[in-house]
Amino acid sequence: MADEFEKMGENLRAKTGKGLDEWVATARAAGIAGHMALVSYLKSEHGLGHGYANMIVHAANASAAVSQDGDDLVTAAFDGTKAHWRPLYDRLVGLVQGFGGDVEFAPKKGYVSLRRKKQFALLQPSTKDRFDIGLALKGVEPAGRLEPAGSWNAMVSHRVRIAADEEAGDDVADWLRAAYDRAG
Template sequence: MADPQAATATQLRNIEARTGQSFEALCRLIQASGLAKIGEQRSMLMQRLGLGYGDANTVALLAKAQAEAPATAGADPLAAIYAGPKAHLRALHEQLSAEIDKLGPHEKAPKKSYISLRRKKQFAMLGPATKEQLELGLNAKELPAAARLKSLPAGGMCQYSVRLSSAAEIDAELLGWVRTAFDAAG
């Protein structure tokens, strides 16, 4: 299987060779154009530099990612997820996360609105469900029926979810469900 990052790097080198401009110069061209939308930037690059659709689109997307990177580099992913009216849920998230950390090594992959917890595969998702509740999604084949354990439709990223409003809900039953998902993930 081809490495997408290597393919993009090769594509970018080819674009730089064809246009005679470095990626930084292309970013400055986009910024100087004053165009905000990717489609507008893509069209401008196609018109001014004779780039094809795919090359122009790649440059516009990479330029946008680079422009946004300094604002998010080193940023605390939980700060973005638990901003505004959801801020009070962060403490509950951290308490549950600390309990899950005791199960063993795993990766925490921040997403836009939740944290994915992975071993060989994802075993749980943790993030705000509402302004008042935290949601824990569990990727486990079969868990025993319980009033607070919601079974989700097949084909989703998780088979079950639990909503929590307080630290008192982080109990042995909940941690048992997490242990089952954790063990199944690898």
């Protein structure tokens, strides 16, 4: 795959006179947020084919993600008015690490994804007043604080909202464990 990507980059330069890095800069300068919107822009405004435009957008997104490492993303998520959520996050990370050594923590902008063979949870300081825990518990009936995720996040089936004056509690630990077990 890397060889194909490299070959496409060479062909892009031969066809357009601009290298991939130059096209990435052009794509970023457009200020268009959505993947397909940016692909469409590159096709219509610069005459690129779909394959080249898609490759440029993927390269632009990948290099932007690589520029922020996981620690920086976690620090940013718990900055300012959400800083008081960091101790809860740290406790939940410690709890989940106790389930087994196979948990991957994948920080994203605004939340942290927890994966085993597949994603089983996410931890998100949503507002200064609420911390959300998303859980992959498809088929489990909502109960107590465990509610359907709805449109909140398509990667999980349920969510638990924790208010600033609440503790996570044993129920949250049990739901995290159940989601972890299902992802193995």
